[in-house]
Amino acid sequence: MTTSRRLASYVLAIDQGTTGTTALILDQRLGVRAKVNVEFRQIFPKAGWVEHDLDDVWGSVLAAVQKALREAGLRGAEIAAIGITNQRETVALWDRRSGKPVHNAIVWQDRRTTEQCVRLKGEGREETIRAKTGLVLDPYFSATKLDWLLENVRGARAKAEAGQLAFGTVDSYLTWRLTGGAAHVTDVSNASRTLLMELRGCAWDDELLDLFRVPREVLPEIRSSSEVYGETKGVRVLPDGIPVCGIAGDQQAALFGQACFAPGDAKCTYGTGAFLLQNVGPEPVVSKHGLLTTVAWRVGGETHYALEGSAFIAGAAVQWLRDQLKIIEKASDVEALARTVKDSEDVVFVPALVGMGAPHWRPGARGLISGITRGTSAGHLARALLEGIAFQIHDLVEAMVQDAGRKVPAFRVDGGASANDLLMQFQADILGVPVERPRMIETTALGAAFLAGLAAGVWSSREEIAKSFKVGKRFEPKMKQDERERHLAKWRRAVQSA
Numbered sequence: 483m484t485t486s487r488r489l490a491s492y493v494l495a496i497d498q499g500t501t502g503t504t505a506l507i508l509d510q511r512l513g514v515r516a517k518v519n520v521e522f523r524q525i526f527p528k529a530g531w532v533e534h535d536l537d538d539v540w541g542s543v544l545a546a547v548q549k550a551l552r553e554a555g556l557r558g559a560e561i562a563a564i565g566i567t568n569q570r571e572t573v574a575l576w577d578r579r580s581g582k583p584v585h586n587a588i589v590w591q592d593r594r595t596t597e598q599c600v601r602l603k604g605e606g607r608e609e610t611i612r613a614k615t616g617l618v619l620d621p622y623f624s625a626t627k628l629d630w631l632l633e634n635v636r637g638a639r640a641k642a643e644a645g646q647l648a649f650g651t652v653d654s655y656l657t658w659r660l661t662g663g664a665a666h667v668t669d670v671s672n673a674s675r676t677l678l679m680e681l682r683g684c685a686w687d688d689e690l691l692d693l694f695r696v697p698r699e700v701l702p703e704i705r706s707s708s709e710v711y712g713e714t715k716g717v718r719v720l721p722d723g724i725p726v727c728g729i730a731g732d733q734q735a736a737l738f739g740q741a742c743f744a745p746g747d748a749k750c751t752y753g754t755g756a757f758l759l760q761n762v763g764p765e766p767v768v769s770k771h772g773l774l775t776t777v778a779w780r781v782g783g784e785t786h787y788a789l790e791g792s793a794f795i796a797g798a799a800v801q802w803l804r805d806q807l808k809i810i811e812k813a814s815d816v817e818a819l820a821r822t823v824k825d826s827e828d829v830v831f832v833p834a835l836v837g838m839g840a841p842h843w844r845p846g847a848r849g850l851i852s853g854i855t856r857g858t859s860a861g862h863l864a865r866a867l868l869e870g871i872a873f874q875i876h877d878l879v880e881a882m883v884q885d886a887g888r889k890v891p892a893f894r895v896d897g898g899a900s901a902n903d904l905l906m907q908f909q910a911d912i913l914g915v916p917v918e919r920p921r922m923i924e925t926t927a928l929g930a931a932f933l934a935g936l937a938a939g940v941w942s943s944r945e946e947i948a949k950s951f952k953v954g955k956r957f958e959p960k961m962k963q964d965e966r967e968r969h970l971a972k973w974r975r976a977v978q979s980a
Contacts, residue, residue: 490562490724493940494550495931496543497924498568498652499732500589500754503539505546506927507554507561510940512950514922516554520546525586530593533586536574539652540659548719558720564660565728565934567735567926568652570675573627575638575700576655578648581663585635587652588627595626607693614690616674616681616766616775618843624651625677625694632695645699651675653729654702660726662715668702669729670785674777679704681766681775684785705729707738707779708933728934732926733757734778737788739929740894740920741951743944748882748890750875751926752899755839756796758878759788762886771881772841781936781944789885791840791878795849796871797899799833803867809860817904820868822861828853829862830976831870838980841881850980853972868902872909873973879913892916896925903957911961912969921954 492515497504502521509515520542525533551558571590576583588594599619602608608619617623628649632639641647648658651672657665673679673686678696680687686701705711707730714724730738733751737759740749745763750756759778766775766787778788800813810816830852837845851863883889893915900906900923910917922928935941961969 490560491940492554492556492561493563493565493931493935493938494547494561495565495567495927495934496547496656497732497927497930498539498543498566498656500569500591503542503546504924504927505543505550506924506931507550507556508928508931508935515556516550517924517927518546518549518553520549528594532589532591534572534589536576536583536587536655539587540656543656544717544719551719558724561720561724562940563728563934563938564714564724564726565930565932566653566656566726567730567732567930568656568672570651570672570731570733571622571624571627572652573624573631573649574652574655575628575631575635575647575649576658578646578663581659584638584647585631588631590622592627593621595621595630598626598629602693611677611690611693614680614687615677616768617677618774619677623675623677625690625696628696629694642700643697647700648702649700650702653731657711657726657729660714660717661712664715665712665726666702667705667711667729669705669707670777670780671707671731671734672729673704675731681777684777684780706781706783707734708781708937710937725938727937728930728932730779730929730933733759733790734776734788735929735933736896736926737761737778737929738932739925739927740896741944741948742894743948746886746888746891747894748879749894749896749925752796752871752895752897754796754798756793756871756875758791758875758882760882760886760890762787762789767886769881769885771884772843773878773881773885774840779933781933789882791881793871793874793878794837794839795833795835796874797897799831799835799867799871800899802835803864809864816864816868817902819861820865820904823859823865826862826866826869827858828972829858829866830972831863831866832976832980833867833870833874834980841877842977844980847980850976852976852979865904868905869908869969871899872905872912873970875909876912876970890915892918894918894920896920896923898923906957907960910957910959912966914959914961914963914966916959917957918953919955919957921952
């Protein structure tokens with residue numbers, strides 16, 4: 483190990499998302515030295531199909547890292563560790579020898595395998611899948627996407643069975659590229675999103691592999707979320723020898739980045755959609771209210787599980803207000819518009835623009851605006867839209883409380899829409915618990931950095947990280963119980979009609 487490597491003290495987090503890649507560089511005191519985002523193109527071959535060119539993805543990673551190093555004024559040799567967090571269920575398939583993708587990645591949003599999922603449900607397979615994986619049978623997850631690639635790319639299945647192809651979620655592909663092909667791995671949090679891993683044993687399951695026609699030879703090795711998987715080799719923008727040592731799916735990384743280390747701790751990420759996760763501890767909790775059970779992380783030999791609920795539309799509803807209705811010029815204008823009225827009156831907005839996720843799971847539901855009168859203004863509509871986002875999260879929290887048997891003492895938030903004070907205050911009001919927004923709301927990348935830094939010794943323990951966690955603003959609930967019940971009754975009536 484060189485002297486420069488021993489003196490390295492910065493952590494690089496690569497947050498590979500659906501529309502772009504963010505590179506974040508942190509120092510030991512959790513100071514952000516640089517944060518750079520590079521977008522890449524989205525590919526829509528057919529209605530309901532969504533793909534990414536893996537060369538575009540890798541190019542965005544290289545560009546983001548190079549720009550972040552320049553912004554921080556650092557040399558690559560000063561990076562002590564690299565952590566990766568990623569869009570989770572997206573499927574990559576590439577040639578082990580050449581490294582070339584055999585097809586575009588199929589993105590988590592893609593719905594091309596809907597018919598296969600319907601067929602498997604008709605065969606009575608969903609109960610077994612749910613019991614083994616904690617997930618529902620849906621095109622959202624990776625297994626049917628991989629089966630589609632093996633079946634539809636010429637020669638892919640035979641090559642996969644011969645061990646010539648490698649499958650992975652995006653974390654696997656990036657680790658493979660960063661280590662020059664030396665490490666074909668994934669972590670437990672990403673593996674738990676594939677429909678191929680048995681939840682309690684955290685191992686690939688033979689029955690599930692047979693069901694989805696996936697040869698074992700194509701699979702990555704399942705590892706913990708914080709350990710050395712390999713070192714950089716042959717990466718144009720980084721020197722050889724930097725340990726790649728932290729991996730977690732984006733929502734699990736945000737949970738870790740929010741320091742939600744104790745059972746009962748919960749966070750919600752408000753992005754295009756909204757994702758709520760609650761740490762339930764070392765034993766998985768099976769949901770009876772439409773939530774998913776997933777692995778949160780494995781660190782130091784201990785696995786933590788989480789309950790997860792997702793609202794498909796959150797920030798995307800604001801984009802709809804901007805792009806389709808042209809009521810606002812930019813997304814950040816929605817709060818000022820909503821503040822032009824004192825309340826939403828009787829207007830209720832159900833943001834089921836692409837169906838409803840947990841806990842309702844109604845794919846046929848459609849968006850609904852009710853309670854409109856001649857006095858309804860754009861401000862009422864904007865305020866009702868923000869309230870509709872918060873109502874969805876209330877339903878998820880209510881389901882989690884019933885499943886986990888414990889209340890949420892406080893509610894941590896992150897993601898772009900969490901910067902909206904009006905939304906966060908209404909969220910606290912309708913939940914009846916405080917909402918805490920950290921100083922840094924990009925906690926997905928922060929979680930990846932923490933996991934890598936723990937493995938590399940930059941931070942000694944989760945307790946050290948927790949002590950450094952800073953709440954930026956705390957929203958205390960102000961709404962009276964009878965008013966809360968009145969709002970919820972309006973919401974429930976509207977949901978039934980959506």
